[in-house]
Amino acid sequence: MHPAKSVIFFTTISGAGFGLIALLALTAGMGHISWDKSWELAAVGLGLSISGLISSVFHLGNPQRAWRAFTQWQSSWLSREGVLAVITCGLFGLWVLAGMAGYVLPNMLGYVVAGLCVLTVFATAMIYAQLRPVPRWHTWLTPASYLGFSLSSGMLLMVMLHPHYNGMAGGALGCLAIAWTVKVLWWMRAAKADVRSGGSDTATATGLAGYADVRLFEKPHMTKNYLMKEMVFAVGRKHMQKLRLIALVLGAAAPAAFLGFSLIAGGNVLVMVFAVAAHLAGLFVERWLFFAEAEHVVSLYYGR
């Protein structure tokens, strides 16, 4: 599938933002932070989530109509994602503003906001996981890995913003391990989930199953078309193993090393900035591959 830059930025950055918001909301819900003193932490979370959401609009053919995407939450995961993101950011923003203005709202709100963050990231992942024609995406491991990376990037941001809590750095290491374990499981499944793994092949695609052995003789046209650009994208698969290694080094090994270094140094903001930057860079590569290595059954009509 075609890896659109705006969608890669959207899924990684807003995922990190919602991870941070969830952790901040839980911390505030447990009474450890109050918004009149810590509003700037909330601003980082909201800034990331909202900038990701805004970037997602840039891949639309008609962005001026984007508001219509809030209407079909009953059937569409994309619509649900939009609605949940706005509710989550809106509720969290109001809570923080109320706290800044001196109103104390019930701490319960922390758990509600954290739950909404989980649902929002889950809905983002379901946009892809729901697609049966793309066997590599059509698995519960897709939402699991989106949620894992939302947690790991949110946790690294928490440590960056609170470098002096050593306990949290250990938690961040654990989250990194969980997130990448899920991703490695996703990759292991992906190795078996090629375009024919759902039972589709050129014979079922042409209705000739049971009648003949079938292979493409001639494409409908000599040049590329929208379908081939969007869904028969093959550049990523060529360098898959190298890119996976780069994703692991940037997204797992580097932030773990920076985390360890920060722990030894007794908490260092600058080191944690590097940890977050490396992790997000690794996630960009991971997300680019997520799109690039996914095969669509329509490629069966194009000689795959």
Place this chain on the structure above:
Amino acid sequence: MTMLPIEPTKKLGLVIDLDICVGCHACAVNCKEWNTGGYGNSLSDQEPFGADPAGTWLNRIHSFEAVPFDDAGQPAPQDARIVHFPKSCLHCDDAPCVTVCPTGASYKRSEDGIVLVNEDACIGCGLCAWACAYGAREMDAEAGVMKKCTLCVDRIYNENLPEEDRQPACVRSCPANARHFGDLADPSSDVSKMVAKRGGVDLMPEQGNRPVNKYLPPRPKSGTHACGSGQSDQVSLLKMAETPQAAGFVGWLDKALSKLD
């Protein structure tokens, strides 16, 4: 509204005969011609006279090499043939392109089952094209909205057209009569009878989309090996070629030359 309607009582669709299609692309050309001036935005082309032309088409014809299986289920290379395969929207009963749409632009009509895009509400996110297993939807690069087969909804009900023209442009233009249009929910319709008689099939049934359009598989060629049909009275051309039983002058020549061995 992107919820699917309850099972429509009328299911308009196409039946495409893979035995008859000659792969002339006339249906695709007429589709492009009609739909670029009809329903919604035109079907734009990018660099049509340049080095790398591209454009939006609602109907494309792929050609496949098919090696039919013999009675033992083995591919019989001597029966290999080309199957021309026109592909457009199948107007599925369980159309995932409809339910994934975040804006309600993509919808399935309850009155006749036609799947359409309301282009004024389409944001051009492309998710419906990803949800379609068949590649029936193409985003128009000029208009930024999703284009798809409308089953020529602006022809089939159009009383300004003579009655014989009130069918989809692709069906009207097919010179080989390989494309048929009708109500596939009505068992007494010509298309339903054709599907029943010829064993019409769904494309990629394992995807669970329940397409309305049906494809009629190629029939065994007369005079060749009966590929999987159980018709034993047909003659094998291969056998004839290997053991010629010619009469007259050629028969005499065959016998005379055989004696020289």
